[in-house]
Amino acid sequence: MAFPDIGALIKGMSVTLREMFNPPVTYQYPEVRRPLYPRFRGRHELKRHANGLEKCIGCSLCAAACPADAIYVEPAEQTDAARYSPGERYARRYEINHIRCIFCGFCEEACPTGAIVLEHDYELSYYNRRDAIITKERLLVPPPAPDLSTPRAMPDPGGLYSAIPPVKGGVEQ
Amino acid sequence: MPQVTIDNKSVDVPHGTLIVEAAKQVGIEIPVFCYHPKLQPVGMCRMCLVEVGTPKRGKDGQIERDANGAPVIAWMPKLQTACTTVVSDGMMVRTDTAQVADARRAIIEFLLTSHPLDCPICDKGGECPLQNLTMAYGPGQSRFPVESKFHNEKRVPLGDLIMLDRERCIQCARCVRFQTEIADDPVLGFAARGRGLEIVTLSDPPFDSKFSGNTIDTCPVGALTSRDFRLSARVWEVRDYPSVCAHCSVGCNLWIGERDRTIKRIVPRENEAVNEIWLCDKGRFVHHFATSSERLTQPLIRRNGDLQPATWNQALDLVATRLKEIQQHDPNAVGGLAGDRASNEDLYLFQKLFRRVIGSNNLDHRVGWSAANVGADLIRLYGAGIGTNLGALAHDTTALVLGADPEEEQPVIRLRLARSARVFGATLIVANGRLTKLAKYAKQSVVYRYGGESAFLLGMVRAIIDENLENIEFIRARVANFDAFKTALAPYTVERCAELSGVNADALRNAARAFAKSPDALILYGREAMFAQQNDPAVASGIATLLLITGHVGRANNGLVALYPHNNSTGAFDFGFLPDHGLGRAQVESKGLSAREMTCGKVRALYVMACDPALTSDSLVGTQQGESVRQDGFVKPEFLVVQDLFLTETAKLADVVLPAQSFAEREGTFTNTERRVQLFRAALKPVGEAKPDWWIVAEIGKRLVSGSNLKLETWDYAHALEITEEIAASVPLYKGMTCAALAENVKLPRPRSGQGNPSGEPAQIAMGELENISSGKMWASVAESDASAKFELVWKEPSSQYSVVSNQYVLAVARSLYDGGTLASRTKIVQPRVPAPYVEINSQDAEEIGIANGARVRVSFDARVIQVSARVNGHVPPGVVLMANNLDGTAALPMGARVKIEKV
Structure with missing residues (x-):
């Protein structure tokens, strides 16, 4: 009765022994990063069309869909002289409060233009709460070329109904 | 009354009822686009198609019956429009058959062939009948490829206030019919045919109507949008607060749509007895004054000749101390002027301060446009x-x-x-x-x-x-x-x-x-x-x-x-803002000073609330026997307190300026021109440190009574509606007008039939989704409340006759809806609607002077000369010329003055 459970101990230690020769699972973050699944939902980005215009048209459907009420959109009317996005409407202010956000992805689903996408950035720590409110400037991806930034003077691309492209995500022009 | 059976539900309805209205009475919704309960039915959109049958009659005129004794129904071979078909006795209607569903689906699909489906950027999205009915009755998918959609102009300015999106228009003609039937400014119409059919404006300037904003509400799609609200928020993000219009004396009920502490839009609120479901454009668009950057945000005290910011305690203490000093010397040396834009609560406390604490009857409201207000006893x-x-x-x-x-x-x-x-x-x-x-x-x-x-x-x-x-x-x-x-x-x-x-x-x-x-x-x-x-x-x-x-x-x-100029002129009468009338329009024994006397230096201290006597003191003082009575300019008394939204002309002269809240920031009641007392609620957070007028008056009241034998607690109010309750309890005219009574929605009886109904039976007036409700309470006149009251006829010799020397004309002064007033001038969008100064003159006179329509003329009177353009028409009789006051350069016109007109 001295070592009644010695069998179990040997069984357990054998696992340890075996794993000693396997490569370690620990990632040396931040030097080494774990690969993410393509549909991982991290920090949001506001996408642009190939011509540099913002896909976001300021329709506020993301804010309406948001179960945490984390999104604030202030739309405004734009002109051809200072164009941000296709159509008549653009988001003058677009803010996501990352303290509130639950990363459910409903905003992405509600977006008629595929403007908002939950991307793979998960490094969301802030020194103060105000920084957790991500403004449009920080959400918007850089333009594909320096001269394709917004706002800029350009006629409504794709004619009259380009604000909401027939295929979600937009026809790349 | 004819009996009609709709989907096996029978209902008796009055003669002349349309099927769509009868269906509503049994709880069946028939979808419509072009039909609007306030407009004549036209049957343009075909959305309301239903199966209709009537009892079959034999050759003898008797109703044929089947074996069970039920009438044989002759169903019409095709679907009928429920919005134009009037019910008849025994009529059967089916709205739930496959044929009807198919028709509805087809109509929606047809409408959507040329509709852009840009709902995410459309202002109507969220409150759009086309969106709702598509969800309810439309096909899930379109059979048309998106690329085949018909495109049209998306940004067509229809006047200064309305933007038209031609693509979204479904050609229901609601806007055209509203302008023709309700507003009677038939300035909209259809042009072209077929695919090219479009709404155009027929007037110059475009969409020249004072009611154009209502077409935004009646449009069942987002084709007509407000250029003020346009693309600035989604409708579900806007929070609506019930309020009452603060402009003219009609007292239209409205919703203030607030988001982010600003007014995004104003839409009408149904009150069948006041404004039905309409608003004029001034009420709808002129709200920017409430959030103007020129608003006063903190109390100001004059130190070393300049108005400098101060705390509320400093300002209120100073006012109380100075008023007390002057009052102790002579109560009648203190005067009060209150504008008739202030709410009943403000006016009640203001007169209480003067009559009960200061002991002065020097109260008046007749300043500016209200200078002519009369009729305290008549009303x-x-x-x-x-x-x-x-x-x-x-x-x-x-x-x-x-x-x-x-x-x-x-x-x-x-x-x-x-x-x-x-x-x-x-x-x-x-x-x-x-x-x-x-x-x-x-x-x-x-x-x-x-x-x-x-x-x-x-x-x-x-x-x-x-x-x-x-x-x-x-x-x-x-x-x-x-x-x-x-x-x-x-x-x-x-x-x-x-x-x-x-x-x-x-x-x-x-x-x-x-x-x-x-x-x-x-x-x-x-x-x-x-x-x-x-x-x-x-x-x-x-x-x-x-x-x-x-x-x-x-x-x-x-x-x-009496059709008064301002939203609470009647309230100013009711609370005794006249030198010779007291609370509840009762005669006072010792007459106080009038506004004119107070502004020309007869008082030592003047407390001015919500009016601008310095701007208008020499303006609308009227005429006597044809001689215009001009008053000397405003004389600043020894101590002047002004309580207002803006740094007005009077405020610039004041010793203490107190920032007040606009109607959108506070609650209270207004009494409209028909004596209807109506409750309004706060929608916005206060601007800066601005306080409601009643609070300021109550704080001064508290300071004045402390240490005296008057009870202190009578000046403690937590919010305005406590004062409303006090008024309801203590002012006889307003007896029983508690907040609960004022907020109650009463269903009105349907109006009686009009002309063109030879049967004499009351015709149903369509109300549709409208609730036919009214709120607010009118107080009873003596003739009504006291059945035994006797009235005396008074003979007065008619006296006023204008004698006109040749080459002289009597000046009639008109008011323009949009003018250079304090509130309207702070709304940019309506500025193009403010007319250029003009003089209207009869064509006969114009011929004598030798001027044509549009010519520049020189109008001279009382040592003043104004150059304006002439409008030659038949609106004014010979010998009279008409000018609108308070336009560019036409302030302070004396009504009835003799003017000379010369060609430039």
């Missing part, structure tokens, strides 16, 4: 009966509109009087010194000579007496002094009155007959008649006499309505 005695609905005066009602221009001054009342005349067949008699837009709907339009108002009224009285049309029973029971009055009237024959007033004698007799014979009759008098009353006491007595000898007082749709 108290003969005010229109409770239940009067100016928008649904029946065909047995006559309304005499005297010296008023509601199109410019109370636009929604113009709209509603026109509805009464055109839809319900009420008789309008419009009398003024010139033609106004309202005259178009009048059975009889009378243009008298300015100054001949009293002669016109006496002529009507004389014609009634001559033809024995007076109400003898009423006169015996309630009226004293009738015989003496008749004797005094003897020299004034109808012919003489006709000559004095410049009206045809037959026209006078016709008007008199219509007024006297009508079972119900009302008199509405406006600003021009108020000027006449100031000059000529016979006008007021003429109005009273006309009502009394015909017995048209004390009942609904009978009595008197």
Whole structure:
């Protein structure tokens, strides 16, 4: 009765022994990063069309869909002289409060233009709460070329109904 | 009443009911686009198609019956439009069959072939009938490829206030019909045919209507959008607060749509007895003053000659100390001026401060546009009966509109009087010194000579007496002094009155007959008649006499309505803002000083709330016997306190300036021109440190009574509605008008039938999704509340006659809906709607002077010379010229002055 459970101990230690020769699972973050699944939902980005215009048209459907009420959109009317996005409407202010956000992805689903996408950035720590409110400037991806930034003077691309492209995500022009 | 069966549910409905309305009564919703309960049905959109059958009749005319004895129904071979088909007895309607569902699906699919489906950027998205009905009845998918969509212009400015998106238009013509049928400014129309069919504006300037904003509400898609609200928020993000319009005296009910501490939009709130579901463009768009950057945000105290910011305690203590000093020396050296834009709560406390604490009757509200306000006793005695609905005066009602221009001054009342005349067949008699837009709907339009108002009224009285049309029973029971009055009237024959007033004698007799014979009759008098009353006491007595000898007082749709300029002018009368009237319009024993006396240096301390006497002190003071009475400019008293939204002309002179809150930031009640007390709620957070007027007055009150033997607790109010309750408990006129009573929505009876209904049976007036509700309470006039009250006829000799030297014209002063006023000038979007200064002149006179329409002329009077362009038309009679006050360079025009017109 001295070592009644010695069998179990040997069984357990054998696992340890075996794993000693396997490569370690620990990632040396931040030097080494774990690969993410393509549909991982991290920090949001506001996408642009190939011509540099913002896909976001300021329709506020993301804010309406948001179960945490984390999104604030202030739309405004734009002109051809200072164009941000296709159509008549653009988001003058677009803010996501990352303290509130639950990363459910409903905003992405509600977006008629595929403007908002939950991307793979998960490094969301802030020194103060105000920084957790991500403004449009920080959400918007850089333009594909320096001269394709917004706002800029350009006629409504794709004619009259380009604000909401027939295929979600937009026809790349 | 015909019985109709809809989807096996039977209902009895009045004659003339449309199927769509009958279906609503049994809880069945028939989808519609072009049908609108306030508009005539047209059957344009075909969305309301249903199966309709009627009982089959044999050759003998008898209803055929089947084996079970049930009537055989002859179903119509094709679907019928429910919005244009009137029910008949025994009619069967089916709305739930596959055929109907198929038709609806097809119509939606058809509408969507050329609809852009840009709902995410459309202002209507979220409250769009097309969106809702597509979800409910439409196909899930379109069979048309997206690329085949028909495209059209998306940004067509339709005037300064409305933007049209041609692509979204489904051509229901609601906007065209609203403009034609309700607003009666037929400035919209259809152009072209087929695919090219589009809404165009036919006027110059485009969409020239004061009611254009209502087309945004009636549009069932996002084709017409407000250029003010456009693309600035989604409708579900906007929070709506019930309020009452703070502009004119109609008191239209509205919703303030707030987001991010600003007013995003204003939409009408249904009140069938006040504004139905309409708003004028001023009420809808002129709200930017509330969030203007020019608003006062903190108290200011004059130190070393400059107004400098101070804390509330410093400012209030200073006011209390100085007022106390001056009051202890002489209470009558303290004066109070309160504008009639302030709420009843503010006015109540203000007069309480003066009458109970300071002990002075120096209270007045007659400043600026309100300078002409008269009728404290007339309205108290003969005010229109409770239940009067100016928008649904029946065909047995006559309304005499005297010296008023509601199109410019109370636009929604113009709209509603026109509805009464055109839809319900009420008789309008419009009398003024010139033609106004309202005259178009009048059975009889009378243009008298300015100054001949009293002669016109006496002529009507004389014609009634001559033809024995007076109400003898009423006169015996309630009226004293009738015989003496008749004797005094003897020299004034109808012919003489006709000559004095410049009206045809037959026209006078016709008007008199219509007024006297009508079972119900009302008199509405406006600003021009108020000027006449100031000059000529016979006008007021003429109005009273006309009502009394015909017995048209004390009942609904009978009595008197004064059309005042501001949202709470009636409240200012009710709370005694007159030197000779006290709380509840009671006469006071010791008369106080009038506004004119107070502003020319007769008081040592002046407390000014919500008005700007320095701007207007020498303006609308009126005329006497044709000589314009000009007052010396505003004299700053020893101590001047101003409480306002902006740094007004008076505030610039003040010793202490106190920032007040606008109507959107606080709650309270306003009393409209029909004496209807209405509750409004706060929508915005206060701007800066601004406080509600009642709070400021109460704080000063507290400081003044501390240490005296007056009780302190009477000045403790947590919020405005506590004062409303105190008013309801203590002011006799407002008895029982508690917040709960004022907030209650009352369902009104449906209006009676109008002309064109030969059966005589009441026709159903379509109400649709509207609830036909009303809120607010009117107080009862003496004639109504006291059945035994006796009234005395007073004889006053008509006096005011304008004598005009050749080459001189009588100046009539009009008001323009949009002008250079404190509130309107802070809304950019309406600035293009403010007319350029003009003078209207009769074509006959214009020919004599040698000017054409549009010519520049020089108008000179009282050492003033103004250059304006002439409008030559027939709106003003020869010898009269009309100018709108308070436009660019036309401030402070004296009504009735003699002017010279010269060609430039």
